[in-house]
Amino acid sequence: MGRFSQVLRDRGYRITVQREVILDEVEALPGHVSPNDVHARVAARFPQVNVTTVYRTLELLEHEGLVSHMHFHDGARWHRADEGLHQHLVCRQCGLEEQVELDEMQPLARELLSRHGFHADLAHFAIVGVCQECVRAAAVPVG
Amino acid sequence: MGRFSQVLRDRGYRITVQREVILDEVEALPGHVSPNDVHARVAARFPQVNVTTVYRTLELLEHEGLVSHMHFHDGARWHRADEGLHQHLVCRQCGLEEQVELDEMQPLARELLSRHGFHADLAHFAIVGVCQECVRAAAVPVG
DNA sequence: GTGTATGCAAAGCATTTGCACCTCC
DNA sequence: GGAGGTGCAAATGCTTTGCATACAC
Numbered sequence: 001m002g003r004f005s006q007v008l009r010d011r012g013y014r015i016t017v018q019r020e021v022i023l024d025e026v027e028a029l030p031g032h033v034s035p036n037d038v039h040a041r042v043a044a045r046f047p048q049v050n051v052t053t054v055y056r057t058l059e060l061l062e063h064e065g066l067v068s069h070m071h072f073h074d075g076a077r078w079h080r081a082d083e084g085l086h087q088h089l090v091c092r093q094c095g096l097e098e099q100v101e102l103d104e105m106q107p108l109a110r111e112l113l114s115r116h117g118f119h120a121d122l123a124h125f126a127i128v129g130v131c132q133e134c135v136r137a138a139a140v141p142v143g
Numbered sequence: 144m145g146r147f148s149q150v151l152r153d154r155g156y157r158i159t160v161q162r163e164v165i166l167d168e169v170e171a172l173p174g175h176v177s178p179n180d181v182h183a184r185v186a187a188r189f190p191q192v193n194v195t196t197v198y199r200t201l202e203l204l205e206h207e208g209l210v211s212h213m214h215f216h217d218g219a220r221w222h223r224a225d226e227g228l229h230q231h232l233v234c235r236q237c238g239l240e241e242q243v244e245l246d247e248m249q250p251l252a253r254e255l256l257s258r259h260g261f262h263a264d265l266a267h268f269a270i271v272g273v274c275q276e277c278v279r280a281a282a283v284p285v286g
Numbered sequence: 287g288t289g290t291a292t293g294c295a296a297a298g299c300a301t302t303t304g305c306a307c308c309t310c311c
Numbered sequence: 312g313g314a315g316g317t318g319c320a321a322a323t324g325c326t327t328t329g330c331a332t333a334c335a336c
Binding site for chain 2: 108112121
């Protein structure tokens with residue numbers, strides 16, 4: 001039984017087969033995935049699991065602080081709560097994704113806290129923009 | 144005829160009654176609104192305009208650089224391109240929205256550019272977090 | 287006149303909900 | 312046995328698309 005299953009059981013939730021498979025997969029998540037991704041991975045081991053259950057389980061896990069979600073340009077993605085420790089840069093032209101350590105965001109976070117009393121969760125939304133390559137490409141237009 | 148209508152006509156687009164009304168409303172937009180908001184405002188003056196047309200017109204305006212959209216916690220909002228010059232802080236607990244001058248974000252923007260060559264559009268996504276009031280409230284839990 | 291814009295209805299997609307049934311503890 | 316969990320189907324909300332019609336230029 002995985003750690004997530006154990007935690008949920010300890011907190012008084014029932015562990016069903018579906019939950020166990022979903023928890024296992026979520027615990028082994030490679031980075032950031034959509035509910036659909038989770039469902040696909042789960043379905044490979046336990047076909048009859050419904051997407052609805054995936055949504056509900058993700059919600060439960062989030063409520064219990066084991067996973068979090070964040071927003072990319074093209075929708076929400078989930079990740080283990082202990083792995084959300086970076087910011088994402090997404091190029092709006094080529095779609096390239098780059099990770100930035102949250103440390104780099106700390107000065108801003110401190111600023112927002114001291115000036116506005118606001119405790120920012122900077123990683124919750126990706127940062128869009130244009131990457132180096134695309135700027136370079138645009139600087140020398142076709143023709 | 145509003146400035147937006149004029150610009151579009153100059154660029155070879157046809158000006159229909161629908162477009163003119165939509166353009167007028169968008170030009171007079173108070174801050175950040177959803178396509179639905181625009182539709183509601185437009186419909187007050189010209190009831191038979193379809194939401195579809197609002198979507199298509201916003202897309203056209205964005206393509207022509209007259210408006211932009213950005214993402215809040217609860218969906219996309221449009222604003223005049225010349226009025227997107229601030230970042231938004233949104234409290235995930237009480238929903239409070241605060242504006243921050245983009246100047247305050249410049250250090251981070253410069254950092255991302257110099258370290259990652261990334262031209263960040265920081266205002267495209269709001270920043271979520273917890274506001275002062277809610278932190279205060281949470282610090283002294285009920286009971 | 288002709289190509290562009292519009293309205294309408296329908297399709298998409300991601301997510302949520304209601305409800306009967308099932309099963310973990 | 313009973314609360315809690317699940318599957319299914321349908322509803323929702325937002326946005327897009329196809330197509331026949333209308334109208335700006």
